[in-house]
Amino acid sequence: MLLPGWLDADAQLRLVAACREWARPPAGMHTVRMPTGGVMSVRMVSLGWHWYPYGYRRTAADGTPVKAFPPELGDLAHRAVADAYGGEGEHVSGVAGIAGAGAYEPDIAIVNHYPHGAKMGLHQDRDERADAPVVSLSLGDTCVFRLGNTRTRTRPWTDLELHSGDLLVFGGPARYAYHGVVRTLPGTADPALGLTGRLNITIRQSGLFD
Template sequence: MTEGPPDGVLDGLFPRERAVVAPGAVHVPGWLPPERQRELVAACREWGRGPFPYRHTVLPGGGVMSVRSLCLGRRWEPYRYLDEVGVELPEWLAALGRRAVAEAYGDDGGFAPDTALVNFYDADARMGMHQDKEERSGAPVVSLSLGDRCVFRFGNTETRGKPYTDVELRSGDLFVFGGPSRFAYHGVPKVYPGTADPALGLTGRLNLTLRQTGL
């Protein structure tokens, strides 16, 4: 089975084309085929039954994130990585991450993810503009989307404000950002509830981000 789509994934009357959103930031629509999406949803459910279930992360200032999250591999908490592993990062998922980087850039560049954050968005969940900057490695970040559509806001490396680009991410989409865009601010200001394919068996949105911490 191949994760790569044809040149354009037909969406209604118009193909959804692969796009370079910013230098080093690549959006590949429909990269995950439906069968692989269902496998990932099943895996996300199984991980949530383990010793470290999905939870609302509490920020140092007392705020509570609206998404529910769990970690695979090296554990993350705001704003640092712990010297421990809760749930092992499966090799098959790390391999998928390497294929994703190769899809975006033509080569995986030695990408060796050792952590993955799985975020679940219900209809009211959002993610504010932030940088992924706790990693010591400058390796790219791989983002996989499952379930409901969302607006993914991809900004610049200097400020949470403009300029930014809003990208609609749908189930099966791949987004990779590295190089000059590795530390760009990004967030999810909106989720479109009820837009997932019923065959996926998912109400809400799941996002998996694979990272190489360099720790």
């Protein structure tokens, strides 16, 4: 479900400011090296649980405790799921609809910063132990987002532009769809955000326990 312009200008400004605080060390924004040796072109910071390829832990990349999951993001995610399931969004062509959200308890956020030229290959979000919907918020530059099928990284897929303020929620049969960012469109962000590149905040329910 896609809800264009879900975040107004003030909400976007508040989130950009919050991301800057979350990005500060310790347990701040960092680059990620994959097991194959490659380095992701995005930089990220995790909240609640620290994501690493391919799992979660309570310590960040610098060895310090991961920052807490902010209650305001939990409130935002609950509202996002309610709005999406309430029928206000646009069904993305080519993927199955979302099943009922049920008891939704988000406890993880991953903030990705896409500088100019950054992208993310098609992947599935399979490291969580819950199949609750993923809430995705876009800030800054527009990107071309590719939402594929649940079986392979090949077609069929749907390419759509995600603009600053857009909300995308995917769950149910589409929860494990392959997805990624093909490219960003530099210079498309509102200058008032004071942001170079794109920020993406994904909010998830981990199903993990200490």
